[in-house]
Amino acid sequence: MFCFQCEQTAGGTGCTTMGVCGKSNVTADFQDELTGALIGLAKAAGNSGRTKKSDELILSGLFMCITNVNFDNEAIEALTNEIKAEKASLAPGCTACSSHCGGTDDLDMAQLWSGDEDLRSLKSLLLLGMRGMAAYAYHAYVLGYTDDEVTGWFYKGLTAIDFEQDAARLLELVMEFGQINLKCMALLDKANTEAYGNPVPTEVTNTIEKGPFIVVSGHDLYDLKQLLEQTEGKGINIYTHGEMLPAHGYPELKKYSHLKGNFGTAWQNQQKEFLNVPAPFLFTTNCLMRPMPSYADRVYTTAVVGYPEMPHIGEVDGKKNFSIVIEKALELGGYEQDVHMPGINGGEKLMTGFAHNTVLSVADKVIDAVKSGALRHIFLIGGCDGAKPGRNYYTKLVELTPPDSVVLTCACGKYRFNDMDMGTLGGLPHIMDMGQCNDAYSAIRVAVALAEAFGCGVNDLPLSIVLSWYEQKAVCILLTLLSLGITNIRLGPTLPAFVSPNVYKILVEKFNIMPITTPEQDLAAMLK
Known part of the structure; x- marks a missing residue:
């Protein structure tokens, strides 16, 4: 291999x-x-x-x-x-062609x-x-x-x-x-x-209520919607995990009262966070790790996700039947009392739902804040999380961002800092979760709109982009940013192994893409 x-x-x-x-x-x-x-x-x-x-x-x-x-x-x-x-x-x-061309x-x-x-x-x-x-x-x-x-x-x-x-x-x-x-x-x-409607700012709890529940991981909102429909009125609560957290911001999903909160943190912690949990786990997209023995009997996959000997839920005429997951939830029964699952930094509440529709609805206030000096800088700090050492960089960087700045974030890298309460600026939280990895589109929409409002290019805005990457969706987002001519992107925790020295040299010369160093050094450079 x-x-x-x-x-x-x-x-x-x-x-x-x-x-x-x-x-x-x-x-x-x-x-x-x-x-x-x-x-x-x-x-x-x-x-x-x-x-x-x-x-x-x-x-x-x-x-x-x-x-x-x-x-x-x-x-x-x-x-x-x-x-x-x-x-x-x-x-x-x-x-059967005798004139083989390889076409x-x-x-x-x-x-x-x-x-x-x-x-x-x-x-x-x-x-x-x-x-x-x-x-x-x-x-x-x-x-x-x-x-x-x-x-x-x-x-x-x-x-x-x-x-x-x-x-x-x-x-x-x-x-x-x-x-x-x-x-x-x-x-x-x-x-x-x-x-599902435009996402709206929503506070999400990390408390798992007593009684039967199901944890849904991945990115597929349609799978979640079908599960919510099939569990309504059955006394089963639904909790999001990983990249599914932003689902809580969509009006057509949050209307289900049994969509209760978020379970755990990012994908790479599942093997310890899922241990002995009395509930089933449904994986709708990527982020699946080898299930540990204490919960292997309660992992279900769907769509293109698969693991040997794990029950897979297929689709019939565009619909999925989650009855075996529902039956497992009722059989396991959930916790006997409420369980609190604080975030990495000890916080028990998360915020999500700050997609482009929400942020651009107050664009005039953002513009006025920048012009007046009340808003000094905007940081886009987002991307994938992972287990490799060095990702505490992103936690420290957000901690160091000045109070007269805001942090836009998306994808599961935000679990390094999204439970921290860092106050507000002009009525907006210092940290704004724009959604899943694909919702980097929201950040691009906001950046382009601000550039148009100021009559400048995106590279001329008081905006810095710091990305963490793990897998291929981060790759396509990076290529989109580069195709837009956005420069000075910081990338970590390491550079991709599939980028050769010569190709990397081209990217540096054309876009000034650079590896992260230390939070202190990078922040100082970004605020110059």
Whole structure:
């Protein structure tokens, strides 16, 4: 195996025997075969035309290969076989053709991993970015929203990973992809807000009430909505976990009185936070870790998530039946008394719901505050959390931000500091949670709107961006920011292993992207 797609990859270079995420070398090879088959499908569709089925397979296949999504070899192999069958239907004469041209061949991913370092780096940026974008497109798709340009770009990008050998052209495609991902994030924002309403600021408790409950992890709001509908009136409370926290801000979800609060912190703490908990856990997207024995009998997966021998809930005619999860919740019974689960810093309340609609509704006050000097600086500090040492940097950085500033945040990295009470500025909390990782779109919307109001570029605003990354959705967000020409982004806790020295040099020269150092040193530089 060879895998260097996540921040915690072995030795900072690549996992070669066992994934740090927990996937085996066999699973890694199955995922490589799936990816190679997707590239073959994309090439075949380029000759014969896309189908609805091929669109669905590309979204699911790319999504399935994101870190901590699927560890089930049988499920990966089954999807790979579907992909190969669809390719055969699009190019029925290729397998029997005596004049072999390679035009629809699956790609042997070993050729990519062992190839030229800089081409590998640029192609990995494309591939990993597309895996991230596929997750966003998938969530929009289940709500009935698609964008033909976004979907079509998956075929273009996958084909380029095999055929394109010019580094300059690949760099152009990486930047083009960033713009396409912006469209995809806008599509998902539209899908979510039209389905569930615009998020509103909402206080969320960390207290788990006595009685039966279910913990829902991941990102899929539609899965949560279906579970809320199916548990209504059954005496079962629902708690969010990890990236599902922002669900509490959506009016059409928060109207369910049994959506009670949030369980635990970020994804990497699940193996200790889930120990001996008398309730089932439903994983709707990525962030799944190997279940520990004390709770392995109560983990359920759905959509593209999978783990060997874990019950998987499929879909029939666009609907899912969560009855086995509900029955498990009633059987386990929950806690006998209320349990308090304070955040990393001891706080027992969280705030969420500060998406672009909320922030821009008071844009005039923000602008006046900046002009008057009451608001000195805006920090966007967000991204993935993880277990690797060094992430306390983000906690310390937020602690050090001056009182005449605000912190915008999104994704699960916020669990490092989102339970801290740091007061308000002009009626707005010092820390404003804008949502899930895909809700980085809200931060972009706010930044662009402020730049327009001040008649300047985003880079001229009193705004600093500090990102933490772990997996591929963070990659596609970074590429979107770069495609917008945003400079001086700080990235940590380490630089991606898949970015070669030459490619990194280009990013530094063009965008002044830089690694984090210390909170004190970086803050001083940002406030100059």
